[in-house]
Amino acid sequence: DAGVIQSPRHEVTEMGQEVTLRCKPISGHNSLFWYRQTMMRGLELLIYFNNNVPIDDSGMPEDRFSAKMPNASFSTLKIQPSEPRDSAVYFCASSSGTRFLYYEQYFGPGTRLTVT
Amino acid sequence: GQQVMQIPQYQHVQEGEDFTTYCNSSTTLSNIQWYKQRPGGHPVFLIQLVKSGEVKKQKRLTFQFGEAKKNSSLHITATQTTDVGTYFCAGRSAGNTPLVFGKGTRLSVIA
Numbered sequence: 001d002a003g004v005i006q007s008p009r010h011e012v013t014e015m016g017q018e019v020t021l022r023c024k025p026i027s028g029h030n031s032l033f034w035y036r037q038t039m040m041r042g043l044e045l046l047i048y049f050n051n052n053v054p055i056d057d058s059g060m061p062e063d064r065f066s067a068k069m070p071n072a073s074f075s076t077l078k079i080q081p082s083e084p085r086d087s088a089v090y091f092c093a094s095s096s097g098t099r100f101l102y103y104e105q106y107f108g109p110g111t112r113l114t115v116t
Numbered sequence: 117g118q119q120v121m122q123i124p125q126y127q128h129v130q131e132g133e134d135f136t137t138y139c140n141s142s143t144t145l146s147n148i149q150w151y152k153q154r155p156g157g158h159p160v161f162l163i164q165l166v167k168s169g170e171v172k173k174q175k176r177l178t179f180q181f182g183e184a185k186k187n188s189s190l191h192i193t194a195t196q197t198t199d200v201g202t203y204f205c206a207g208r209s210a211g212n213t214p215l216v217f218g219k220g221t222r223l224s225v226i227a
Contacts, residue, residue, distance in 0.1 A: 042220060
């Protein structure tokens with residue numbers, strides 16, 4: 001298996017622009033997680049899906065952030081409009097099992113976002 | 117809400133020395149997981165502990181889960197340069213809650 005795939009790997013954009021991050025989970029996994037990592041705040045869970053349904057989005061910082069999972073093999077995280085404080089590495093992770101929270105998470109390589 | 121604290125934040129050791137990182141939760145955990153992130157990489161799952169007092173070993177790595185299921189530790193014996201990276205614990209409280217990651221311990225190994 002190719003593992004969790006994220007694109008783009010690097011994104012540099014100007015403040016105010018829309019940014020879309022993409023994730024393809026491991027085939028057969030039914031849970032998907034979006035994280036943001038910064039030096040100051042560490043690894044933060046933004047939102048997670050189970051069977052394509054958003055379960056908890058309480059970690060989404062504000063209305064500028066939105067996430068979708070239209071099918072089992074694809075998810076997007078959108079930031080509109082982007083701000084310099086959104087600069088971070090964004091990870092997507094997937095997991096399997098009906099009691100998904102007990103299973104290990106497989107992380108993608110991440111997208112390094114820089115907003116100038 | 118649930119918080120997971122890790123200490124130390126950084127640790128520099130000479131190659132061959134031992135290393136330990138500690139993880140403490142503000143609430144009782146149903147399980148705890150450990151991940152390793154190499155510089156420039158992504159977190160990679162190492163192990164999961166579920167039972168009170170559980171101890172698991174992976175070669176030079178020893179993982180413990182406290183009796184009260186509120187703390188955990190990772191001990192590396194005789195560190196090697198390949199051990200360099202950030203080690204994260206991630207705990208989950210009972211109920212339908214997601215994993216909460218600690219901020220990690222960054223390990224540097226000097227050859």
